[in-house]
Amino acid sequence: MLDSTSSQAYAKRLKTLSDAYSKRLTAEFERLTVLADRLASDPSCTESLQQLHSVLHSLAGSAGTFGFESLGRKAREYELQVSKALKQDAKQPLPISGWVLQLQSTLAADRKKKAVVGMETTRLENVDGEPSIWLVERDAMLAEYMVQQLHSFGFQVRHFSDAQELQQEKHSPPDLLLIDHRATQRQVISVDPVAFWRMQLKDYTCPILFTGSEESFTARLHALRSGGQNYFVKPLDMIKLASHIAQLIKTKDSQPERVMIVEDDVELARHLEYILENAGMQVRAFNRPDALFEAINDFNPELILMDLWLPGITGAEIAALLGQLERWSQLPIVYLSAEPDAELRGQALLRGGDAFLEKPIDKDLLVNLCRARVMRLRKLEHTKNKDALTGLLKHASIKEALQGQWQLAQRKPQTFCVVMLDIDHFKSVNDTHGHAVGDLVIAAFGTLLRQRFRSTDKLGRYGGEEFTLVLIDCAADNAANMVNSLREDFAAIQFTGGSNQFACTLSAGVVDNQRFPDDTAESLLNRADQALYQAKNSGRNRVCLAVD
Numbered sequence: 001m002l003d004s005t006s007s008q009a010y011a012k013r014l015k016t017l018s019d020a021y022s023k024r025l026t027a028e029f030e031r032l033t034v035l036a037d038r039l040a041s042d043p044s045c046t047e048s049l050q051q052l053h054s055v056l057h058s059l060a061g062s063a064g065t066f067g068f069e070s071l072g073r074k075a076r077e078y079e080l081q082v083s084k085a086l087k088q089d090a091k092q093p094l095p096i097s098g099w100v101l102q103l104q105s106t107l108a109a110d111r112k113k114k115a116v117v118g119m120e121t122t123r124l125e126n127v128d129g130e131p132s133i134w135l136v137e138r139d140a141m142l143a144e145y146m147v148q149q150l151h152s153f154g155f156q157v158r159h160f161s162d163a164q165e166l167q168q169e170k171h172s173p174p175d176l177l178l179i180d181h182r183a184t185q186r187q188v189i190s191v192d193p194v195a196f197w198r199m200q201l202k203d204y205t206c207p208i209l210f211t212g213s214e215e216s217f218t219a220r221l222h223a224l225r226s227g228g229q230n231y232f233v234k235p236l237d238m239i240k241l242a243s244h245i246a247q248l249i250k251t252k253d254s255q256p257e258r259v260m261i262v263e264d265d266v267e268l269a270r271h272l273e274y275i276l277e278n279a280g281m282q283v284r285a286f287n288r289p290d291a292l293f294e295a296i297n298d299f300n301p302e303l304i305l306m307d308l309w310l311p312g313i314t315g316a317e318i319a320a321l322l323g324q325l326e327r328w329s330q331l332p333i334v335y336l337s338a339e340p341d342a343e344l345r346g347q348a349l350l351r352g353g354d355a356f357l358e359k360p361i362d363k364d365l366l367v368n369l370c371r372a373r374v375m376r377l378r379k380l381e382h383t384k385n386k387d388a389l390t391g392l393l394k395h396a397s398i399k400e401a402l403q404g405q406w407q408l409a410q411r412k413p414q415t416f417c418v419v420m421l422d423i424d425h426f427k428s429v430n431d432t433h434g435h436a437v438g439d440l441v442i443a444a445f446g447t448l449l450r451q452r453f454r455s456t457d458k459l460g461r462y463g464g465e466e467f468t469l470v471l472i473d474c475a476a477d478n479a480a481n482m483v484n485s486l487r488e489d490f491a492a493i494q495f496t497g498g499s500n501q502f503a504c505t506l507s508a509g510v511v512d513n514q515r516f517p518d519d520t521a522e523s524l525l526n527r528a529d530q531a532l533y534q535a536k537n538s539g540r541n542r543v544c545l546a547v548d
């Protein structure tokens, strides 16, 4: 078992790992050559074919992750042919010696163009509160590489080489399990993998992600049925994986769902409110539609439960009115009704609602339906508003979030901070190491940001290598301290471009709304930008506070 935080030798590990993998490739090629000879004299030898399959399978799964992408793809192509041959009764000879030559020249080509895109961190200490991941992976070298990379993103990772080791670890379960779907020696996995994983994982309530070499519908379905929230195909794109993990861990403690109820039966409204609040949601109930329209901007609901018949107006009419307002036109609306007339129900749906919940309302169905609808809305918003590289809000959305926060603070006094951040000398990162490495730095910074701040804070990519944060309930001194510690953590990450290692620094400007009570959202942003400018001008790699 490997504990990512216990090792003191991380600083040079990535390069060492990459070199060690190159050595392993030499050994794999030797095995391939031996198998090619054996199969040349006995083409139908099942045992040799199985061994060949296993070597190719392992190459297909790991080579791409270490930067030998074409080799991984070629190995996968041959692996599939061996798979087919193993299923045939009369086995045709396979051109294995030709394959070995082909794989060797692919490896040579990969080596030529290989620029290892990776990173490692010098921040070695075990930081309390860092999310913990348990990684179950049989390939020790791949596992160490994954531990290394995930550690760079601020995760503590423990490695288990076989699923059975999980059985001995009942205390302090992790925040997430990351499992190769074949990570056990036990035979049972080939008979009924779903039953095996369900049994192994029955006590874990954290999110589970599976990895595997097979890119197939069956592999995905098995992962889903085994309790996995997603399945990642090897070779693994570590940036995507880390970003997905950060998102999953964040949503675990994300904000409660915000539900509005419009129901003139006050008793029923209270009952529904009670059920939903008990399930952890935030609820506001109204018995008049005008009260709903007054409160909607403040409460910012993610779902409305709407009675179909209200005094003087129908729920469908309210839905139609909401549909006319751009901000609320996509808001999910669920009608509460005992209406048996299918035509009326159909018309109500056409005017704007999404679904019907039959009265009397089933408690579990109510909670599940609200959760599912809000989750779908959040996913939709996520893809619409989030920058693909970093998972942060896009330019327009972070400006909108700042404006929303400013308006809120006008009505209800609340301290918030605006922070502008910029990676220093980023142009030279691109010029020296290439755009792909530059992208990796931006993505890593985005993930680091999402790890460091609360789910209520608004984090955005303002453009290029510039970022904007809106930190809620936070005064300037506190914000400056947090950004300063982010600055230190970021500077500690060692990125790798080609054979060179490098680190990046950032500059930041911070302003809080209390100090400038007459400022608009726009002018606060300008002040943060000026403070950033000052940080750049006074030598970079620092945080400056806006002053009058």
Ligand SMILES: Nc1nc2c(ncn2[C@@H]2O[C@H](COP(=O)(O)OP(=O)(O)OP(=O)(O)O)[C@@H](O)[C@H]2O)c(=O)[nH]1
Binding pocket: 422, 423, 424, 425, 426, 427, 428, 430, 434, 435, 436, 437, 438, 439, 442, 463, 464, 465, 536, 540
């Ligand atoms: N790789 C990558 N580069 C980007 C992206 N967006 C912007 N850039 C580059 O970021 C660089 C920003 O450079 P400058 O604005 O000159 O600033 P700088 O080099 O960071 O210097 P200072 O901010 O003064 O420290 C430009 O070369 C842009 O092409 C992106 O999405 N990916």
